[in-house]
Amino acid sequence: MFGQRSRRTQEFTTFVDSSARYLARTAYLLTGSQDLADDLVQEALTRTYAAWDRVRVQDATAYARRVLVNLTIDRHRRSEPVPLEWSDRPDAVDAHARSDDADEVARMLAGLTPRQRRIVVLRYFDDLTEAQTAECLGISVGTVKSACSRALASLREQYTPATNGEPS
Amino acid sequence: MNALEEKLRAGLTDLAEESAVHVQPDDLIGSVTVLARRRRTGRLLIAAAAAAAAGLIGWTALSPHPVTVQPSPAASPLAPGELTPQFFRFPYQNLTPDLVTVAMHSDGSTLRLSVSTRPEYGGGDTTNGELSGSVGSYFSGKLPGNLFVAVIPDAVESVQLNLGTENATAYDYRSRVDKAAGLSLVVARGYPLGTSLGTPSYVWLGSNGVISDDKGSAFDSLTLTVNDTLFRIYQRAGIEGFGTFPATRTVNHVVDPDGSEIAVWGGTGNTDQSLGRLPAGARDVTVTPRKRVEVAVGTMSDGRTWFVATADYTSASNLDIRPLVRSISYTDAAGKRVTYVPTMK
Numbered sequence: 001m002f003g004q005r006s007r008r009t010q011e012f013t014t015f016v017d018s019s020a021r022y023l024a025r026t027a028y029l030l031t032g033s034q035d036l037a038d039d040l041v042q043e044a045l046t047r048t049y050a051a052w053d054r055v056r057v058q059d060a061t062a063y064a065r066r067v068l069v070n071l072t073i074d075r076h077r078r079s080e081p082v083p084l085e086w087s088d089r090p091d092a093v094d095a096h097a098r099s100d101d102a103d104e105v106a107r108m109l110a111g112l113t114p115r116q117r118r119i120v121v122l123r124y125f126d127d128l129t130e131a132q133t134a135e136c137l138g139i140s141v142g143t144v145k146s147a148c149s150r151a152l153a154s155l156r157e158q159y160t161p162a163t164n165g166e167p168s
Numbered sequence: 169m170n171a172l173e174e175k176l177r178a179g180l181t182d183l184a185e186e187s188a189v190h191v192q193p194d195d196l197i198g199s200v201t202v203l204a205r206r207r208r209t210g211r212l213l214i215a216a217a218a219a220a221a222a223g224l225i226g227w228t229a230l231s232p233h234p235v236t237v238q239p240s241p242a243a244s245p246l247a248p249g250e251l252t253p254q255f256f257r258f259p260y261q262n263l264t265p266d267l268v269t270v271a272m273h274s275d276g277s278t279l280r281l282s283v284s285t286r287p288e289y290g291g292g293d294t295t296n297g298e299l300s301g302s303v304g305s306y307f308s309g310k311l312p313g314n315l316f317v318a319v320i321p322d323a324v325e326s327v328q329l330n331l332g333t334e335n336a337t338a339y340d341y342r343s344r345v346d347k348a349a350g351l352s353l354v355v356a357r358g359y360p361l362g363t364s365l366g367t368p369s370y371v372w373l374g375s376n377g378v379i380s381d382d383k384g385s386a387f388d389s390l391t392l393t394v395n396d397t398l399f400r401i402y403q404r405a406g407i408e409g410f411g412t413f414p415a416t417r418t419v420n421h422v423v424d425p426d427g428s429e430i431a432v433w434g435g436t437g438n439t440d441q442s443l444g445r446l447p448a449g450a451r452d453v454t455v456t457p458r459k460r461v462e463v464a465v466g467t468m469s470d471g472r473t474w475f476v477a478t479a480d481y482t483s484a485s486n487l488d489i490r491p492l493v494r495s496i497s498y499t500d501a502a503g504k505r506v507t508y509v510p511t512m513k
Contacts, residue, residue: 108176
């Protein structure tokens with residue numbers, strides 16, 4: 001029993017070491033908040049560890065990502081924060097260090113609905129296929145296609161590529 | 169891949185570089201181990217350990233409180249002076265959040281709040297507003313930027329939007345609790361869905377286990393213990409719907425019993441909870457759960473029987489739509505024995 005628990009712990013630790021950065025980045029893009037991303041990644045990984053006996057190691061990242069995405073959906077729908085103790089002043093982020101692309105994408109994403117943003121992040125950052133995105137969100141492939149199409153159409157209205165080397 | 173999609177990929181990658189990782193595997197493993205031990209022994213953990221585990225996994229481990237309908241107890245008067253300023257981020261609908269700062273000052277009888285809002289990453293204008301009320305009383309107000317600030321004279325366990333809150337406004341709200349001062353702060357940003365912007369009303373689970381709201385309303389409530397967790401269901405006469413503490417998780421699929429009077433919510437995919445209410449007059453109720461699901465059954469003061477089913481696992485797939493409850497048997501008001509098998513639609 002002790003040997004099994006050690007192997008389980010080691011497997012999970014290896015998984016966290018390899019996946020935490022990826023999950024944190026996905027969570028940050030989905031929520032726009034480092035604090036929220038921290039909380040959601042923590043809970044997603046905790047739930048993944050709780051279910052570790054049933055999760056295949058090769059599917060663990062997809063499982064954790066699915067839990068993470070559902071936690072963001074839950075949070076959005078539920079809108080009930082857990083009361084926190086008084087907090088310290090949040091860390092400042094140096095917005096001026098952001099690239100032009102990141103800045104523009106951040107503004108573009110601001111105009112999307114929460115569902116459209118989730119789909120765009122999963123498709124263009126996490127590189128999920130339409131079918132994988134559909135399974136992650138619990139919706140049909142057709143819905144992914146149509147929502148993605150609307151999202152891109154909305155983004156296209158905001159994005160005008162530079163022509164002849166000059167900024168638009 | 170067109171130019172827009174290329175820009176999306178590059179921009180998302182750059183944007184993601186701003187994130188940091190604050191996870192330690194040992195913390196995750198330790199929290200789950202503590203929770204598993206609690207279940208094996210069947211005893212509640214001491215409050216500190218339970219709070220640490222609950223914060224990570226979402227369980228709420230409370231000492232049993234009698235639930236009665238009473239207003240929140242008046243807090244002790246705040247000592248004169250400054251309270252620690254509080255900061256709230258509102259990233260909803262945008263990735264460039266606004267930072268709301270709430271500074272508070274008490275002179276012993278009056279609590280004054282100074283609220284400022286500015287884009288967190290700079291640029292844009294800062295808006296300011298003031299709000300004040302009596303120490304030990306609930307008060308709230310609307311401030312510039314569609315901001316609503318409320319003070320609850322209790323270090324609440326949890327706060328939610330009240331039953332019957334108008335749906336003409338969507339609220340994104342956060343709360344903070346100061347146990348030492350015995351008060352809670354709720355800051356909400358309203359997003360009108362039409363032309364009106366209503367003031368939010370809140371209901372909370374107080375530090376004494378009593379459910380109260382900002383209007384002094386009377387609530388019917390039922391407390392069930394399932395999976396070592398206290399689960400409270402509350403409702404109010406004349407208001408359609410009900411609430412729960414902790415809040416019922418998102419319902420991914422709703423069981424529709426083809427017009428019968430049983431309603432069962434939740435229990436699918438990554439949702440690990442199911443809640444149901446039986447028809448009026450139902451008695452001798454037996455709820456049969458699926459494997460690794462615990463059920464608790466109780467009767468509200470209006471005579472209606474409710475059940476809560478909670479799984480000790482999280483389903484691996486959103487497409488797992490099996491109910492947590494296999495069947496519900498009861499004797500109906502006419503004396504007939506009925507068995508209902510939930511199906512998902």
